[in-house]
Amino acid sequence: MSEPTAQQTLSPQFCFSTAALRDFLRISRGTIDDSITQNLNALVTPAAAGFDPRSTSQRNARPAFRQQIDARSCVNFKEQVLFPSWQARSDVLSYCAIVATSPDPDDPDAAVRAAELEKDRERVVDERLDPYSARFFPKEPRTTQLAMLIRQEQGVEAIIRTRTWGLVRERCSDPLEDWQAALAKWRRDQGSTTGTSP
Known part of the structure:
Protein backbone atom coordinates (compact mmCIF):
# COMPACT_ATOMS: atom_id res chain seq x y z
CA MET A 1 0.00 0.00 0.00
CA THR A 45 -6.51 -10.44 1.73
CA PRO A 46 -7.25 -13.19 -0.80
CA ALA A 47 -6.10 -16.08 1.37
CA ALA A 48 -8.04 -15.10 4.49
CA ALA A 49 -10.04 -18.33 4.35
CA GLY A 50 -7.02 -20.41 3.29
CA PHE A 51 -5.92 -21.61 -0.12
CA ASP A 52 -8.51 -23.53 -2.17
CA PRO A 53 -6.78 -25.84 -4.70
CA ARG A 54 -9.97 -25.90 -6.79
CA SER A 55 -9.42 -22.22 -7.53
CA THR A 56 -6.65 -23.17 -9.97
CA SER A 57 -8.58 -25.89 -11.80
CA GLN A 58 -10.04 -23.46 -14.32
CA ARG A 59 -8.82 -20.24 -15.78
CA ASN A 60 -10.94 -17.12 -15.56
CA ALA A 61 -9.77 -14.24 -17.71
CA ARG A 62 -11.27 -11.66 -15.40
CA PRO A 63 -13.56 -12.02 -12.41
CA ALA A 64 -17.16 -10.98 -13.04
CA PHE A 65 -17.14 -8.79 -9.93
CA ARG A 66 -14.62 -6.84 -7.97
CA GLN A 67 -14.01 -8.14 -4.51
CA PRO A 105 8.64 42.61 -5.23
CA ASP A 106 11.28 40.05 -6.24
CA ASP A 107 10.02 39.56 -9.81
CA PRO A 108 13.18 39.30 -11.94
CA ASP A 109 11.33 40.39 -15.10
CA ALA A 110 9.83 43.60 -13.66
CA ALA A 111 12.49 45.80 -15.27
CA VAL A 112 12.04 44.08 -18.66
CA ARG A 113 8.27 44.61 -18.51
CA ALA A 114 8.71 48.27 -17.56
CA ALA A 115 11.04 48.77 -20.54
CA GLU A 116 8.54 47.03 -22.86
CA LEU A 117 5.72 49.27 -21.62
CA GLU A 118 7.84 52.40 -22.09
CA LYS A 119 8.79 51.31 -25.61
CA ASP A 120 5.11 50.63 -26.38
CA ARG A 121 4.13 54.16 -25.30
CA GLU A 122 6.61 55.61 -27.79
CA ARG A 123 5.33 53.57 -30.74
CA VAL A 124 3.38 55.24 -33.49
CA VAL A 125 0.29 53.24 -34.38
CA ASP A 126 -1.12 53.72 -37.85
CA GLU A 127 -3.52 50.91 -38.62
CA ARG A 128 -4.03 52.18 -42.19
CA LEU A 129 -0.41 51.40 -43.00
CA ASP A 130 -0.07 48.33 -40.82
CA PRO A 131 -3.25 46.74 -39.42
CA TYR A 132 -1.14 44.81 -36.91
CA SER A 133 0.74 47.79 -35.53
CA ALA A 134 -1.61 48.14 -32.54
CA ARG A 135 -0.81 44.65 -31.32
CA PHE A 136 1.25 44.57 -28.18
CA PHE A 137 1.81 41.52 -26.00
CA PRO A 138 3.94 42.38 -22.99
CA LYS A 139 5.50 39.62 -20.97
CA GLU A 140 3.13 38.54 -18.21
CA PRO A 141 4.22 38.85 -14.59
CA ARG A 142 5.16 35.54 -13.03
CA THR A 143 2.26 35.89 -10.59
Whole structure:
Protein backbone atom coordinates (compact mmCIF):
# COMPACT_ATOMS: atom_id res chain seq x y z
CA MET A 1 0.00 0.00 0.00
CA SER A 2 1.26 3.47 -0.85
CA GLU A 3 2.28 6.02 1.71
CA PRO A 4 0.90 9.58 1.66
CA THR A 5 3.06 12.15 -0.06
CA ALA A 6 5.26 14.15 2.30
CA GLN A 7 4.31 17.80 2.74
CA GLN A 8 6.60 20.20 0.90
CA THR A 9 8.27 23.12 2.62
CA LEU A 10 6.19 25.96 1.27
CA SER A 11 7.81 29.15 0.07
CA PRO A 12 7.13 31.55 -2.80
CA GLN A 13 10.23 30.16 -4.54
CA PHE A 14 8.68 26.68 -4.50
CA CYS A 15 5.52 28.03 -6.16
CA PHE A 16 7.40 30.06 -8.78
CA SER A 17 9.53 27.04 -9.61
CA THR A 18 6.83 25.48 -11.76
CA ALA A 19 8.97 22.38 -12.36
CA ALA A 20 9.16 21.68 -8.61
CA LEU A 21 5.45 22.38 -8.14
CA ARG A 22 4.44 20.14 -11.03
CA ASP A 23 6.85 17.39 -9.91
CA PHE A 24 5.31 17.40 -6.43
CA LEU A 25 1.79 17.14 -7.85
CA ARG A 26 2.81 14.48 -10.42
CA ILE A 27 4.55 12.29 -7.85
CA SER A 28 1.72 12.60 -5.34
CA ARG A 29 -0.93 11.82 -7.94
CA GLY A 30 1.10 8.96 -9.38
CA THR A 31 1.68 7.37 -5.99
CA ILE A 32 -1.93 7.51 -4.79
CA ASP A 33 -4.51 8.37 -7.45
CA ASP A 34 -3.00 7.01 -10.66
CA SER A 35 -2.39 3.65 -9.00
CA ILE A 36 -5.64 3.57 -7.02
CA THR A 37 -6.67 0.17 -8.37
CA GLN A 38 -3.39 -1.39 -7.23
CA ASN A 39 -3.64 0.40 -3.87
CA LEU A 40 -7.15 -0.94 -3.33
CA ASN A 41 -6.19 -4.43 -4.49
CA ALA A 42 -3.38 -4.41 -1.92
CA LEU A 43 -6.04 -4.06 0.81
CA VAL A 44 -7.70 -7.35 -0.12
CA THR A 45 -6.51 -10.44 1.73
CA PRO A 46 -7.25 -13.19 -0.80
CA ALA A 47 -6.10 -16.08 1.37
CA ALA A 48 -8.04 -15.10 4.49
CA ALA A 49 -10.04 -18.33 4.35
CA GLY A 50 -7.02 -20.41 3.29
CA PHE A 51 -5.92 -21.61 -0.12
CA ASP A 52 -8.51 -23.53 -2.17
CA PRO A 53 -6.78 -25.84 -4.70
CA ARG A 54 -9.97 -25.90 -6.79
CA SER A 55 -9.42 -22.22 -7.53
CA THR A 56 -6.65 -23.17 -9.97
CA SER A 57 -8.58 -25.89 -11.80
CA GLN A 58 -10.04 -23.46 -14.32
CA ARG A 59 -8.82 -20.24 -15.78
CA ASN A 60 -10.94 -17.12 -15.56
CA ALA A 61 -9.77 -14.24 -17.71
CA ARG A 62 -11.27 -11.66 -15.40
CA PRO A 63 -13.56 -12.02 -12.41
CA ALA A 64 -17.16 -10.98 -13.04
CA PHE A 65 -17.14 -8.79 -9.93
CA ARG A 66 -14.62 -6.84 -7.97
CA GLN A 67 -14.01 -8.14 -4.51
CA GLN A 68 -15.26 -5.83 -1.77
CA ILE A 69 -12.64 -4.68 0.68
CA ASP A 70 -12.91 -5.06 4.43
CA ALA A 71 -14.49 -1.91 5.90
CA ARG A 72 -11.69 -1.37 8.45
CA SER A 73 -9.01 -1.60 5.74
CA CYS A 74 -10.93 0.93 3.65
CA VAL A 75 -11.27 3.37 6.53
CA ASN A 76 -7.55 3.05 7.36
CA PHE A 77 -6.57 3.61 3.72
CA LYS A 78 -8.79 6.67 3.36
CA GLU A 79 -7.82 8.23 6.69
CA GLN A 80 -4.09 7.46 6.64
CA VAL A 81 -3.19 7.58 2.93
CA LEU A 82 -5.81 9.01 0.56
CA PHE A 83 -7.14 12.02 2.45
CA PRO A 84 -3.74 13.13 3.85
CA SER A 85 -2.33 13.04 0.31
CA TRP A 86 -5.26 15.08 -1.01
CA GLN A 87 -4.87 17.52 1.90
CA ALA A 88 -1.16 17.96 1.20
CA ARG A 89 -1.91 18.81 -2.43
CA SER A 90 -4.77 21.13 -1.38
CA ASP A 91 -2.44 22.94 1.03
CA VAL A 92 0.18 23.43 -1.68
CA LEU A 93 -2.36 24.65 -4.25
CA SER A 94 -4.00 27.00 -1.73
CA TYR A 95 -0.67 28.45 -0.63
CA CYS A 96 0.49 28.96 -4.21
CA ALA A 97 -2.84 30.59 -5.09
CA ILE A 98 -2.21 33.11 -2.30
CA VAL A 99 1.32 33.70 -3.63
CA ALA A 100 -0.12 34.24 -7.12
CA THR A 101 -2.45 36.98 -5.87
CA SER A 102 0.13 38.71 -3.65
CA PRO A 103 2.52 41.49 -4.73
CA ASP A 104 5.82 40.19 -6.08
CA PRO A 105 8.64 42.61 -5.23
CA ASP A 106 11.28 40.05 -6.24
CA ASP A 107 10.02 39.56 -9.81
CA PRO A 108 13.18 39.30 -11.94
CA ASP A 109 11.33 40.39 -15.10
CA ALA A 110 9.83 43.60 -13.66
CA ALA A 111 12.49 45.80 -15.27
CA VAL A 112 12.04 44.08 -18.66
CA ARG A 113 8.27 44.61 -18.51
CA ALA A 114 8.71 48.27 -17.56
CA ALA A 115 11.04 48.77 -20.54
CA GLU A 116 8.54 47.03 -22.86
CA LEU A 117 5.72 49.27 -21.62
CA GLU A 118 7.84 52.40 -22.09
CA LYS A 119 8.79 51.31 -25.61
CA ASP A 120 5.11 50.63 -26.38
CA ARG A 121 4.13 54.16 -25.30
CA GLU A 122 6.61 55.61 -27.79
CA ARG A 123 5.33 53.57 -30.74
CA VAL A 124 3.38 55.24 -33.49
CA VAL A 125 0.29 53.24 -34.38
CA ASP A 126 -1.12 53.72 -37.85
CA GLU A 127 -3.52 50.91 -38.62
CA ARG A 128 -4.03 52.18 -42.19
CA LEU A 129 -0.41 51.40 -43.00
CA ASP A 130 -0.07 48.33 -40.82
CA PRO A 131 -3.25 46.74 -39.42
CA TYR A 132 -1.14 44.81 -36.91
CA SER A 133 0.74 47.79 -35.53
CA ALA A 134 -1.61 48.14 -32.54
CA ARG A 135 -0.81 44.65 -31.32
CA PHE A 136 1.25 44.57 -28.18
CA PHE A 137 1.81 41.52 -26.00
CA PRO A 138 3.94 42.38 -22.99
CA LYS A 139 5.50 39.62 -20.97
CA GLU A 140 3.13 38.54 -18.21
CA PRO A 141 4.22 38.85 -14.59
CA ARG A 142 5.16 35.54 -13.03
CA THR A 143 2.26 35.89 -10.59
CA THR A 144 -0.17 35.86 -13.54
CA GLN A 145 1.55 32.80 -14.98
CA LEU A 146 1.40 31.09 -11.58
CA ALA A 147 -2.30 31.93 -11.18
CA MET A 148 -3.04 30.33 -14.56
CA LEU A 149 -1.05 27.22 -13.63
CA ILE A 150 -2.87 26.92 -10.28
CA ARG A 151 -6.28 27.16 -12.01
CA GLN A 152 -5.24 24.41 -14.42
CA GLU A 153 -3.93 22.17 -11.64
CA GLN A 154 -7.06 22.68 -9.54
CA GLY A 155 -9.15 21.55 -12.51
CA VAL A 156 -6.93 18.50 -13.00
CA GLU A 157 -7.14 17.78 -9.27
CA ALA A 158 -10.96 17.82 -9.34
CA ILE A 159 -11.04 15.37 -12.27
CA ILE A 160 -8.51 13.01 -10.66
CA ARG A 161 -10.28 13.04 -7.31
CA THR A 162 -13.66 12.36 -8.92
CA ARG A 163 -12.22 9.32 -10.73
CA THR A 164 -10.39 8.07 -7.63
CA TRP A 165 -13.41 8.52 -5.38
CA GLY A 166 -15.59 6.59 -7.84
CA LEU A 167 -13.28 3.59 -7.53
CA VAL A 168 -13.04 3.92 -3.75
CA ARG A 169 -16.84 4.10 -3.43
CA GLU A 170 -17.23 1.04 -5.66
CA ARG A 171 -14.73 -1.11 -3.77
CA CYS A 172 -15.35 0.19 -0.24
CA SER A 173 -19.13 0.74 -0.45
CA ASP A 174 -18.72 4.28 0.88
CA PRO A 175 -22.09 6.00 1.44
CA LEU A 176 -20.83 9.51 0.60
CA GLU A 177 -21.65 10.49 -2.97
CA ASP A 178 -18.79 12.81 -3.80
CA TRP A 179 -15.19 13.30 -2.77
CA GLN A 180 -15.81 16.87 -1.55
CA ALA A 181 -18.21 15.62 1.14
CA ALA A 182 -15.86 12.80 2.14
CA LEU A 183 -12.84 15.09 2.38
CA ALA A 184 -14.83 17.73 4.29
CA LYS A 185 -15.97 15.07 6.78
CA TRP A 186 -12.38 13.86 7.23
CA ARG A 187 -11.20 17.45 7.76
CA ARG A 188 -13.89 18.00 10.41
CA ASP A 189 -12.86 14.77 12.14
CA GLN A 190 -9.20 15.89 12.04
CA GLY A 191 -10.09 19.38 13.24
CA SER A 192 -8.45 20.79 10.09
CA THR A 193 -9.62 24.08 8.65
CA THR A 194 -6.83 24.60 6.12
CA GLY A 195 -6.82 23.83 2.45
CA THR A 196 -10.49 24.12 1.60
CA SER A 197 -9.89 24.21 -2.16
CA PRO A 198 -9.27 21.06 -4.25
